[in-house]
Amino acid sequence: MTDFAWTRDQFLLPDGVIYLDGNSLGPMPKAAPDRVARVLQPEWRDMLIGGWVKAGWHMMPETLGDRIAALIGAEPGHVVVGDTLSIKVYQALAAALALRPERRVILSDTGNFPSDLYMAEGLARTLGHGTRLVTVAPEDVAEALTDEVAVLMLTEVDYRTGRRHDVAALTARAHEVSALTVWDLAHSFGAVPVDLAAANVDFAAGCTYKYINAGPGAPAFIYVAPRHAEKADTALQGWQGHDAPFAFDPAYRPASKVARMRVGTPPVLQLAALDAALDVWDQVDIHDVRARSIALSERFIAGVEETCPQLRLASPRDPERRGSQVSFHFEHGYAAMQALIARGVVGDFRAPDIMRFGLTPLYIGEAEVDRAVEILAEIMKDRLWDNPDYKVKAIVT
Numbered sequence: 489m490t491d492f493a494w495t496r497d498q499f500l501l502p503d504g505v506i507y508l509d510g511n512s513l514g515p516m517p518k519a520a521p522d523r524v525a526r527v528l529q530p531e532w533r534d535m536l537i538g539g540w541v542k543a544g545w546h547m548m549p550e551t552l553g554d555r556i557a558a559l560i561g562a563e564p565g566h567v568v569v570g571d572t573l574s575i576k577v578y579q580a581l582a583a584a585l586a587l588r589p590e591r592r593v594i595l596s597d598t599g600n601f602p603s604d605l606y607m608a609e610g611l612a613r614t615l616g617h618g619t620r621l622v623t624v625a626p627e628d629v630a631e632a633l634t635d636e637v638a639v640l641m642l643t644e645v646d647y648r649t650g651r652r653h654d655v656a657a658l659t660a661r662a663h664e665v666s667a668l669t670v671w672d673l674a675h676s677f678g679a680v681p682v683d684l685a686a687a688n689v690d691f692a693a694g695c696t697y698k699y700i701n702a703g704p705g706a707p708a709f710i711y712v713a714p715r716h717a718e719k720a721d722t723a724l725q726g727w728q729g730h731d732a733p734f735a736f737d738p739a740y741r742p743a744s745k746v747a748r749m750r751v752g753t754p755p756v757l758q759l760a761a762l763d764a765a766l767d768v769w770d771q772v773d774i775h776d777v778r779a780r781s782i783a784l785s786e787r788f789i790a791g792v793e794e795t796c797p798q799l800r801l802a803s804p805r806d807p808e809r810r811g812s813q814v815s816f817h818f819e820h821g822y823a824a825m826q827a828l829i830a831r832g833v834v835g836d837f838r839a840p841d842i843m844r845f846g847l848t849p850l851y852i853g854e855a856e857v858d859r860a861v862e863i864l865a866e867i868m869k870d871r872l873w874d875n876p877d878y879k880v881k882a883i884v885t
């Protein structure tokens with residue numbers, strides 16, 4: 489059983505803050521500052537360039553990839569860390585398309601995160617020859633899987649509403665028409681159980697700064713199924729994905745398996761923070777997290793619906809069909825969220841009218857949920873959102 493009192497004690501959160509935004513940027517693990525500081529000194533200070541070997545920096549994308557693999561049901565040696573999620577989605581999609589050269593359609597849904605769709609469009613334009621992105625409503629994906637589809641590219645949990653796709657069922661359906669799958673796990677990893685090998689997924693990518701708590705700008709990861717690992721094309725042929733990077737061979741030759749998905753020099757300071765964040769996950773059973781996340785979300789929804797008739801649930805009502813976030817529509821959602829933040833309850837806003845709350849059991853419990861509902865109810869009852877200061881949009885929402 490996961491000890492949630494212990495997990496809560498592993499994070500540094502400011503006093504008086506109820507943090508319901510760990511789905512966007514997780515809080516700082518207590519161990520992170522020292523771990524990052526250790527890379528600065530003694531490692532960088534004393535080892536200088538020798539740190540790449542002596543401190544293990546060069547292998548961190550792969551050693552941390554293996555730690556992540558263990559958490560997402562991936563085979564060891566088939567996950568590598570680096571770059572941003574947009575880049576990892578691009579690489580996965582490019583590799584998947586190259587394995588279906590006779591087909592031209594990338595299928596996705598209209599709820600997908602814009603960056604994933606932008607990357608797909610850009611890649612399709614670069615490839616030319618009629619390669620194109622087709623998006624359908626999330627509930628129409630299974631039906632849209634025809635034998636024209638090369639790759640089904642989806643995000644399991646919708647960033648806006650928390651609606652969750654069935655990864656195993658859609659992967660099986662894609663395989664029936666010989667399409668390949670690319671799953672984005674941005675709002676899954678650390679939020680819901682993920683079992684890539686069991687679901688027979690072809691490619692996946694995910695984020696470490698959201699539910700995993702590895703810090704702002706922490707790198708993404710990519711998974712390539714063992715059956716594709718030696719055939720996967722690497723659209724971004726960086727030197728660190730070369731079979732012998734230090735041979736400085738002018739001819740590119742991909743490294744074995746997923747190591748070929750490395751691109752350039754890894755962000756070692758960020759990787760150190762990720763290493764510290766993963767130490768917490770070593771003590772956590774994701775099934776316990778899931779059960780508690782559902783209990784907290786149900787409590788939050790019930791509380792909000794009882795006290796705030798102005799808000800309308802945007803997330804699926806069935807908890808099995810949601811990730812670990814709850815969203816509500818409210819016409820003045822942006823201002824209401826600013827009013828909440830001013831009172832110490834941090835969630836976020838997604839255009840056009842969504843107030844989004846992440847329920848993250850590692851450091852949130854019933855008391856925080858109840859207090860957040862109380863404060864939100866006050867804001868609604870007294871129209872505290874109706875304040876010009878709360879209506880000025882910041883550059884990051």
Ligand SMILES: *Cc1c(COP(=O)(O)O)cnc(C)c1O
Pocket residue numbers: 572573574575600601603604643647672674675695708
């Ligand atoms: C958060 C998120 C991203 C972010 O990509 P970055 O390149 O890391 O900024 C991409 N896709 C989805 C689905 C996300 O939720």
